[in-house]
Amino acid sequence: xxxxxxxxxxxxxxxxxxxxxxxxxxxxxxxxxxxxxxxxxxxxxxxxxxxxxxxxxxxxxxxxxxxxxxxxxxxxxxxxxxxxxxxxxxxxxxxxxxxxxxxxxxxxxxxxxxxxxxxxxxxxxxxxxxxxxxxxxxxxxxxxxxxxxxxxxxxxxxxxxxxxxxxxxxxxxxxxxxxxxxxxxxxxxxxxxxxxxxxxxxxxxx
Numbered sequence: 001x002x003x004x005x006x007x008x009x010x011x012x013x014x015x016x017x018x019x020x021x022x023x024x025x026x027x028x029x030x031x032x033x034x035x036x037x038x039x040x041x042x043x044x045x046x047x048x049x050x051x052x053x054x055x056x057x058x059x060x061x062x063x064x065x066x067x068x069x070x071x072x073x074x075x076x077x078x079x080x081x082x083x084x085x086x087x088x089x090x091x092x093x094x095x096x097x098x099x100x101x102x103x104x105x106x107x108x109x110x111x112x113x114x115x116x117x118x119x120x121x122x123x124x125x126x127x128x129x130x131x132x133x134x135x136x137x138x139x140x141x142x143x144x145x146x147x148x149x150x151x152x153x154x155x156x157x158x159x160x161x162x163x164x165x166x167x168x169x170x171x172x173x174x175x176x177x178x179x180x181x182x183x184x185x186x187x188x189x190x191x192x193x194x195x196x197x198x199x200x201x202x203x204x205x206x
Contacts, residue, residue: 003030004110007039009060011046011053019045019071019102026103041067041109042087043102045094048074057086067109071097089114146205150184153177155206158197 006029010016023043024031032039042060046053049072060068068087073094083091090105092115105115146154149170156166167174181193190196200206 004028004041004107005030005032005037005039006106007032007037007042007060007064007066009042009044009056011056015045019043022099023103023106029103029106039064039066041069041106043069043071043106044088045071046073047094048072054082054086057083057088061086067112067114069102069105069109069115071102091115146184146188146200146203150180151200151205153180154184154197154200157181157193158201158206 006023008016008019008023008031010019020031020033023029042064044053044057044060046056053072057068057070066087067089069090069092070083070088071092071094089109092101092105101115108115152170153166156169161169163174163177166172166177170177172180181196184190185192185196188196188199190199197206
C-alpha cells in the first residue's frame, strides 16, 4: 500500500507530539515536517475553534492546499462553510475519537472522502441554504460553482454542439462562447471541454 504523507498542526505541543508519535507508528502513514515536504493530508488538532485555530487552518490551507482532518473539542458552533474553504474534509471530536478512527479518517481523506459527526451533518442543510442565499446567489453562482450561462454552454456542448452552433443558439458571439469556456475551465481547474461537461454532470446541473 502506498504511504500517506501526513503533516500535523496543533494548538498545543503535547497534542502535536502525541499525534505525531501515533500517526508515525502506523505502517501506512509517514509524518512529514520539513519545509520542502509535501503532505497528502494535514491533521489539525485544537481544543476550540477560536480565531487562533481558524488562522492555523487558513495557514495550512495556504501552505499545502491538501485535505485536512480537524480534531477539535468544540463542535457546538462549527463554522462549516469556512472549514470547507480551508479544505477540511473530516471533523473528529477530540474527547472521544479513537486512534483507529483518526487513522481511518486520514486514509479516507487521502482517498478523496470525508468524515463528519452526525450532529454536524444535521446542521448541513441549513448551512447550505445560507451558502446559496448569502454567498452564491448574489454572485450568480450555484452549488457547483458554475454561472447560469456557463451551465447553458455546457449543456449545449454535451448535446454535441460546436462553438458556432452554441453562439447561434444562445445569441452570443463565438468569441463570447470561447471566453465562457476558457474562464470556467481556468477557474475550476478543468483540463478541457470534456472535463468541464463531466464536472457539470457530476454536479447534477446538466
